[in-house]
Amino acid sequence: MAKQTKSTSPRKTTPKRKPAASKAAKSNDSMNVVPDELSFSATFDTYPAGKYTHEDLGLSEDQVMGMYRNMLLQRRFEERAAQMYGKQKIAGFLHLYIGQEAISTGTATAINIGSDSVITAYRDHGHALALGMSANEGMAEMFGKVGGCSKGKGGSMHFFSKEHGMFGGHGIVGAHVPVGVGLAFAHKYKEDGGVAIAFYGDGAAGQGAVHEAANLMAIYELPAILVVENNNYAMGTAVHRAFGQVEFSHWAASYDVRGSVADGMDVFAVCKAMQDATALAREGKPTMMEIRTYRYRGHSMSDPQKYRTKEELESKKNEDPIIRLKAYLLERKITTEETLDSIDDDVKNEVLASVEFAENSPAPDLDDIYNDVYDSREYPFLA
Amino acid sequence: MAVLQYREALRAAMTEEMVRDERVFLMGEEVAEYNGAYKVSEGMLEQFGPKRVIDTPISENGFCGLGVGAAMNGLRPIIEFMTFNFSFVAIDQIINNAAKIRYMSGGQFTVPIVFRGANGAAGQLAATHNTSTESIYSTFPGLKVIAPSNPNDAKGLLKSAIRDDNPVIFLESETMFGMKGEVSDAEDYLIPIGKARIAKEGTDVTIVAHSKSYHIAMRVAERLENDGYSAEVIDPRTIRPLDIDTIVESIKKTNRCVIIDESNPYASISSEITFQIQDRAFDFLDAPIKRITAKDVPAPYAKNLIEYYMPQEEDAYQACLSVMYAK
Numbered sequence: 020m021a022k023q024t025k026s027t028s029p030r031k032t033t034p035k036r037k038p039a040a041s042k043a044a045k046s047n048d049s050m051n052v053v054p055d056e057l058s059f060s061a062t063f064d065t066y067p068a069g070k071y072t073h074e075d076l077g078l079s080e081d082q083v084m085g086m087y088r089n090m091l092l093q094r095r096f097e098e099r100a101a102q103m104y105g106k107q108k109i110a111g112f113l114h115l116y117i118g119q120e121a122i123s124t125g126t127a128t129a130i131n132i133g134s135d136s137v138i139t140a141y142r143d144h145g146h147a148l149a150l151g152m153s154a155n156e157g158m159a160e161m162f163g164k165v166g167g168c169s170k171g172k173g174g175s176m177h178f179f180s181k182e183h184g185m186f187g188g189h190g191i192v193g194a195h196v197p198v199g200v201g202l203a204f205a206h207k208y209k210e211d212g213g214v215a216i217a218f219y220g221d222g223a224a225g226q227g228a229v230h231e232a233a234n235l236m237a238i239y240e241l242p243a244i245l246v247v248e249n250n251n252y253a254m255g256t257a258v259h260r261a262f263g264q265v266e267f268s269h270w271a272a273s274y275d276v277r278g279s280v281a282d283g284m285d286v287f288a289v290c291k292a293m294q295d296a297t298a299l300a301r302e303g304k305p306t307m308m309e310i311r312t313y314r315y316r317g318h319s320m321s322d323p324q325k326y327r328t329k330e331e332l333e334s335k336k337n338e339d340p341i342i343r344l345k346a347y348l349l350e351r352k353i354t355t356e357e358t359l360d361s362i363d364d365d366v367k368n369e370v371l372a373s374v375e376f377a378e379n380s381p382a383p384d385l386d387d388i389y390n391d392v393y394d395s396r397e398y399p400f401l402a
Numbered sequence: 403m404a405v406l407q408y409r410e411a412l413r414a415a416m417t418e419e420m421v422r423d424e425r426v427f428l429m430g431e432e433v434a435e436y437n438g439a440y441k442v443s444e445g446m447l448e449q450f451g452p453k454r455v456i457d458t459p460i461s462e463n464g465f466c467g468l469g470v471g472a473a474m475n476g477l478r479p480i481i482e483f484m485t486f487n488f489s490f491v492a493i494d495q496i497i498n499n500a501a502k503i504r505y506m507s508g509g510q511f512t513v514p515i516v517f518r519g520a521n522g523a524a525g526q527l528a529a530t531h532n533t534s535t536e537s538i539y540s541t542f543p544g545l546k547v548i549a550p551s552n553p554n555d556a557k558g559l560l561k562s563a564i565r566d567d568n569p570v571i572f573l574e575s576e577t578m579f580g581m582k583g584e585v586s587d588a589e590d591y592l593i594p595i596g597k598a599r600i601a602k603e604g605t606d607v608t609i610v611a612h613s614k615s616y617h618i619a620m621r622v623a624e625r626l627e628n629d630g631y632s633a634e635v636i637d638p639r640t641i642r643p644l645d646i647d648t649i650v651e652s653i654k655k656t657n658r659c660v661i662i663d664e665s666n667p668y669a670s671i672s673s674e675i676t677f678q679i680q681d682r683a684f685d686f687l688d689a690p691i692k693r694i695t696a697k698d699v700p701a702p703y704a705k706n707l708i709e710y711y712m713p714q715e716e717d718a719y720q721a722c723l724s725v726m727y728a729k
Contacts, residue, residue, distance in 0.1 A: 136475060170508035179507035186474055187507065191498050197464045198499055201471020208427070208453065208477055215471070228494070231464025238459070391509035392543050394567040399596070399643045400543075401678075 061272030066292040068285035068343075076290050078128065080353050086128055086286055087348060088362050090120040090341050093145045095363075095370045096154050100144070100161060100175075103374065104320050109161040113175050116145035118315035121340035122248055123149035125289025126216060130297055134211065136202040138186040138195050139218040141176035142248075142314075146218065150183040154373035159380045165387075166380030172391065193219060193226025196245060200232040203243035207303070214242045214300045216293075222253025224270075225261055233307060237274040242300040244293070245307045248283065250314040255326040271307035283312030284338040313338065404587050409442045409579040411553035412518075415560035416443070416480060420450055423478060426564055427454040429465055430482030430519070439484045440520065440579050462492035466517065470499045473515040473569075480564060483519030486535045486573065493538075500569035501544030514567045518560070521549065521573035522614060522664050523701055526708055532701035534665040536612075539571045540642040540674070546595055547641040549573040551616035553583040555639055558593030566595060573641075575614055598645035600652070604634035607722050608652040610675055611662035612638050615713055618662050618694075622718045631726060641671055649675065650682045657688040658725040662718050667695040689725040694718045 073083045097115045104113045116123070119142075126137070127149035139146045144157055152168055160167025161175045169179050169188075178188040186202060189195035199217025206213035223229055224247050236243045247267045251258055258265050271278030277299065281292035289310060296306040313335040317324045324332075348354045389400055406414065420426045427450075432439045434447040434457040447455040458465040462483065469479040483489050489496065500513050523532040540547045546568055550556040556574070563570040601616065602623050611619035616637045623633040634652050638644055653659050659679060663672040672693040679691060694713045702708055723729040 138471075168508065169506060169510070172508050173506040177506040179510050181507075181510040186471070186511065187503065189499075191494060194467065194494050194498055197467020197495065198471035198474070200464070201468035201473070202475045203471075204468055205472040205475035205477045208472070209475075215475075228463050228467060231461045232467065234459060234461065235464045235468055239456075391505050391507075393504075393546075394512065399646075 059272065061269060061278060063268045063271060063278035063280065064292075064295065066279065066281035066288040068282035068288050071287040071291050073287060076287060076294065078290070082128065083348065084354060086124050087341070087344050087359075088366060089124045089127070089149055090286065090344065091363060091366045092154065092369065093120045093123065093148050094341060095366050096148060096157065096373070097144055099370045099374060100158070101316070101320065103158075103161070108377075109175065110163070111174050111176075112141070113161070113320045114142040114318065115314070115316040116142050118335070118339070119248060119250060119283060119312045120145050121286035121289050121344075122218075122283045122310050122312060125286045126293050128290045129293035130214065130216065133182065133184050135213050135297070136184045136186055136199070136206065136215040137218070138199040138202060138215070139188065140192065140195060140220055140223060141188070141190050142220065143176065143178045143188040147178040147180060147183075147185050147188070150180065150185050152178065152180045152183055152185060154369050155376040156180070158373035159377040162377035162380070163382065164377055164380035165383050166376060170387070170391075171383045193223035193228045195219070196223065196226075196229045197232040197235070199245070200236045200241060200243050203236065203241035203300075203305075204239060206242050207239070212301060214244065214297045216244045216246060218246045218248055220253065221247055221249040221251065221258050221267070222256070222261070223247070224267060225253075233270070233274045233276070236305045237276045240303040241305055242303060243305045244296045244300055245305070247309050248312055249309055250312050252314065252318070252326065254318040255322070257326065267309035268307065274307065277304060277306045278308070279306055280309045280311065283310040284340045284343060286340055286344055403584045405582050406553050406557075406585040407579065408553045408556055408574070408581045408583070409440060411557040411585045412442050412560055412574065413444065413446065414585070415557045415564070417446065417449065419561055419564040420454060425476065425478045426480065427456065427477065428480045428482065429456040429458055429469060431458055431460055431484050433457060433482050440576065442579065443482070462488050463495055466492035466495035467499065469515050470495055470503070470513055473513045474503065474511045478514045478564065480516045480518060483517065485524075485531065485576065486519055486521040487531050487533050489517065489519075489535065496539070496545070496569070496571070497542050501542045504568075505544060512567050513569045516560070516563045516570045516572050518563075518572035519574060520576040520579070522575055523696070523708070523712060524576035526703050526705060527701070528703040529700035532708070534696065535571075536573055536641045537665050537670040537674070540671065545569050545571055545642060547571045547573065548595060548639065549613040549641055550639055551613050551637050553581065554585045555593060555599065555637075557585050558591050559595065559639060561590075562592045562595050565592070570595070573613065578614060593639070596640045596643040596645055598648040599637045599639055600634065600648065601637050602633065602635040604632035604656065606631045606633060606656055607658040607660060607726055608634045608636060608649065608656045609660050609662065609718070609722065610636050610638060610649055612641065612671075613664070615662040615664050618713060618715050618718055621715055622722060625719055626722055631722070631728065633722060644675065644678070646675075646678045646682065649679065653679060653683045654686045657686055659687070659691045660718060660721045660725060661691065661693040662713050663693065663695050664713050665695060667693065667698050670695065689727065692721040692725055694721055
């Protein structure tokens, strides 16, 4: 990791404010509560693209091939989902993760799936598939069928999988981030060694809930990582139009926690950032991480994307995380074109099979509407 | 039985449940080192230590969300609001997360959490600090809402709430914290959620009243008794689910009903109870149902105005006479 310590003050001398202020308050000179100068230090690490090899991360070639397949599964799954949305097999809102797959896969590679916890917002298919949810469960959920991960009650925005430590899939921007900190609180309380990772978009970074969560994570020293997936646009609002401080990793300093920033177009950069952050989190040192990424599709299916140019979109496609990994695999002769083609065929078939599964899975019984509201069906619902 | 203050009964319930179950913890503003803004949690930090009795910054949205996540991940949090007026900055966590995650996850995740604290008016605190929230929270499926009127119910229902596997809104009262009453010291004293209490049996009129309003109802019943009328007083205790069966059975006997509820009247608990009674017992009613509520305005500050704002005993008394056609 590229270790950096930066200070926004040109005169970096005094330590942190807290002890200095308390000393001043106790001194006889009660007027002197403000020292001559204030320093503001921030510690953060950077994880650029192209810096790490799979060997650096302790990954086998088989694992890297698995990562490639997993990213491709997310891509093909969502391409098919978009098609099914067009055919009106999927309704409601559909937010695609296409372009951001290195983040979900890089994270899933770095954590202990099942014993660590992941929570994210409504752009959640990628994280669920990366953690091991089947394409069948995901597609059936979007079709509103009982074979879905949430039995058809949640839809695209609410993918949950207890088995895989996937705590959702949440529809209200930023509201799940304190919940993620609560997952970490429980890991610490139970002393089970688990880490909780809460993902949110750059749009959510303006929500108060995120900042309250960051503060609580800091004061309770929780095994948590807050990750802003900065894809540059909150729906149609570019980051620079929404934030005074667009360097999200700098926000960590406000909560006196470690900050880091990783290139989200390189799965190895993400994986390394997560390896480091999870190791520290397990020692009670949380991180606020920014991952810079790009969403190739609109915010949702109804987005005309007039807020960005075609040239911008095309230029970003050259950084495609799947193409990048493919080039890496071929360059290092880890695999061959033929093998990659067969993986592509295999993934396409898996996704096609998921569509068939979703088609054939029954719709929920009408009576099922009353299930899972409370722990018991005996609840006297008004009718 | 022992005589305890309402706050002591709450403390006894929390303490017993925390001794019983390691997963239960208490979190909120000033609950630990300050010993509770209203001294409900006095001594609990000393007994259980800072791991399980946890002070928070003034950050309701944050710590309520933290509670929801902790509950999803195997713990059983008790989240204290200094008052429920402050729950509004966290209402997203309660309504969108606590109440709905079980459903949205197809039952994979449960949220066994209690949000508790003072609810309703408490004197000259003006509009922001005098809100009755029961009708707001009761509208949301996935939540249970409890509002006990006395120390004994407070203890038995809070213990049940902590053991319940659903999110529970537990509404107390600043003006009742010091109220004393006989409290069961039976081991594992649990009052079932969703069961009303017939506080006084009677034959001429049914008065339905919860929380502080219950005490108005009992005074009105006593006055009516002196006039020669027999009022039946029902304390629903739980607002959601509502024990409508007990209320309907009473109305089949008395044929008349007055509801006292310190919520603002529009789309309130009294509205809902009235609907359910006419739906279930229309043919048994000999008079229109009457309700006595807070005025349909924000709570004012001035002493005479806030007194006028609150449900009036005299109005409730007159309403009872009216439904009995006794005046």
